[in-house]
Amino acid sequence: MKRLHELTSWAALVLVVALAGCRTRQLPRTGYVPAEEQGVMTIGLDDHDYDLVAAGITREMFSRGLPAGYVVVLGPVDTRECPYDVRVRQLQKSLQVAFNKEGTLKFMTAINAMAGGTEIDEIFKLIQFNWLNSNPMDIEDMQTFGRLARVNGILFGRVSSLERPLPGGMREITYRFVWELSNTATGLLEVSHEEKIRKNVGRGVR
Amino acid sequence: MNRREVLAMAAALLATGAVAREKREKPEKPEKPPELPPWAVSPKQTDSVYFYVVGSAGDLKTPLDAREAAYQDALQKISRSIVTEAGVGEKALSPSGVLVPMEGAEVLPDCTYVHPTKGGFAAYVQVSFPIVQKRKIIARLQGK
Numbered sequence: 001m002k003r004l005h006e007l008t009s010w011a012a013l014v015l016v017v018a019l020a021g022c023r024t025r026q027l028p029r030t031g032y033v034p035a036e037e038q039g040v041m042t043i044g045l046d047d048h049d050y051d052l053v054a055a056g057i058t059r060e061m062f063s064r065g066l067p068a069g070y071v072v073v074l075g076p077v078d079t080r081e082c083p084y085d086v087r088v089r090q091l092q093k094s095l096q097v098a099f100n101k102e103g104t105l106k107f108m109t110a111i112n113a114m115a116g117g118t119e120i121d122e123i124f125k126l127i128q129f130n131w132l133n134s135n136p137m138d139i140e141d142m143q144t145f146g147r148l149a150r151v152n153g154i155l156f157g158r159v160s161s162l163e164r165p166l167p168g169g170m171r172e173i174t175y176r177f178v179w180e181l182s183n184t185a186t187g188l189l190e191v192s193h194e195e196k197i198r199k200n201v202g203r204g205v206r
Numbered sequence: 207m208n209r210r211e212v213l214a215m216a217a218a219l220l221a222t223g224a225v226a227r228e229k230r231e232k233p234e235k236p237e238k239p240p241e242l243p244p245w246a247v248s249p250k251q252t253d254s255v256y257f258y259v260v261g262s263a264g265d266l267k268t269p270l271d272a273r274e275a276a277y278q279d280a281l282q283k284i285s286r287s288i289v290t291e292a293g294v295g296e297k298a299l300s301p302s303g304v305l306v307p308m309e310g311a312e313v314l315p316d317c318t319y320v321h322p323t324k325g326g327f328a329a330y331v332q333v334s335f336p337i338v339q340k341r342k343i344i345a346r347l348q349g350k
Contacts, residue, residue, distance in 0.1 A: 043244055076255050080334050083245040083317045088253045110254070125338060132255060132336075163316065 043163075043173055043201045044084040054094035056195040057155075057179045062102055064191050066153075071106040072099070072181065073151045076128040081160035082175065088157075095155075108151060120148045131156050139187035146184025153190060156180045169203035240321045245314075246330040256334040258314070259283045265325030272320055272329035280333040281308055288340055292347040310339040 033039075038048045061072070074095060079086040092109055099107035110124060123145045130137055146152065158178045166172050174196060181191035250258040261280025266272035285305040289298050300306045317332035 044248075077253065078255065079250070079253055080256065080312065081315050083243070083250070083314055083332060085248070085250045086253060087251070128255065128338070 041199055041201050043171060043199070045086060045175065045197075049175070049197050050087070050090050050094060052197060053177050053195050054091055054098060057177070057193055058095060058098040058102070060179075060193040061105065061181065061191055066105055066190070068104045069106065070104075070153065071108055071151045072153045072155055073108045073110055073149065075110060075124075075154040075156045076131050077157035077159065078132055079159045081158070083163075084161065086159050091157075108149075120145060123148070127154065137182060137187060142182060142184045142187045151184055153181045153183055156182065166200065171201050172198065173201065174198045242330065243319050245317055245332050246319055249332055250314075250334075252337070254337075256336055257287075257340065258332060258334050259287075260330060260332050262328070262330045264328040265323060266329070267326050269320045269327045269329070272327040273318060273331065276318075276329040276331045277313060277333065278302070278304070280331055281311055284308070284311060284333070284335050284340075288343050289347065291340075292344040294347045298347055305343060310336045 036048075036051070039046065074088075074092050077086070077088045077091070079088070096107050096109070099105050123141050126141050127137065127145060129135070130141075142154070145154070156179070159175065160178075161173055161175045163171060163173045175198075177195040177197075179191070179193045179195075180189055182188065183190050246260055246262075249260045252258070259280050261276040261278070261283060263272050263275030263279055266275055282303040285299055285303065285308065286296070288305060289296055292298075296303075298305065312334050314332045314334055318329070319331075320327055320329040322328075
């Protein structure tokens with residue numbers, strides 16, 4: 001009888017300890033979430049997507065062994081084949097930060113590159129026109145631009161997207177970013193990179 | 207109760223049921239508007255090369271007419287934005303409300319949406335216009 005009483009006491013003690021463990025204190029709640037968290041899936045490009053795209057092209061350029069001090073300028077980015085907003089300025093800033101952190105390559109925006117005068121501006125417009133109309137690049141234009149703006153490479157971009165319905169009212173969207181880095185001295189393609197982002201989005205999400 | 211009374215009672219019951227059922231019929235729901243594609247609700251922002259507008263038109267007889275009218279609406283919006291920026295007023299526009307010539311406007315791929323309405327067809331199109339071209343027209347309008 002005494003043994004049974006002892007066992008019951010032990011069982012009660014274990015139960016009390018177990019229940020106390022179950023009732024953990026709630027952590028204080030906060031509205032902040034880690035900035036890297038991917039968040040709600042949207043049909044348009046979100047912050048996480050821009051991070052992925054910028055990381056992809058910078059990784060590719062750093063891994064190609066471009067000479068130290070090589071200056072890259074972000075040229076025209078054609079987004080006409082995408083019905084949704086593509087924030088080129090945000091991409092530009094992310095690339096700038098990544099280049100600055102890496103240290104060996106230099107990054108310049110087209111606006112800064114054109115600060116040299118109207119001649120650069122005019123040549124850049126020609127280069128832009130050729131890229132947007134899928135015309136072959138004029139090597140002379142590239143060389144003149146490179147010399148006047150003191151840049152080694154122009155990074156061209158093309159963004160397109162394909163969308164299709166999925167069962168249950170969901171939609172699938174695939175964004176394709178194609179990057180081409182052309183050498184301004186030779187006119188040759190130094191880096192060509194493609195980054196794809198594929199997302200499934202629920203009904204009513206934008 | 208003879209057969210005739212039974213039949214009369216059954217008919218009365220049936221009629222009452224029919225009336226009651228008629229009363230329970232739901233009122234006609236108003237037609238739900240179709241869900242517009244996200245690009246029609248929030249058009250693209252201006253990027254480094256192009257600016258974008260969404261043109262719309264409603265109650266046209268055929269889908270093609272609706273699409274064409276939506277495209278014209280987009281051209282009118284582009285033209286108005288250019289004359290406003292140039293500060294020359296709408297007198298520079300043609301009678302159709304569009305600047306002539308207007309080169310470089312393109313409907314984006316997958317950015318045409320046509321749906322039937324009570325009065326015919328409605329359409330939405332998203333159109334891009336090169337910023338370089340816009341600057342050129344502004345300079346011309348300002349006589350530079």
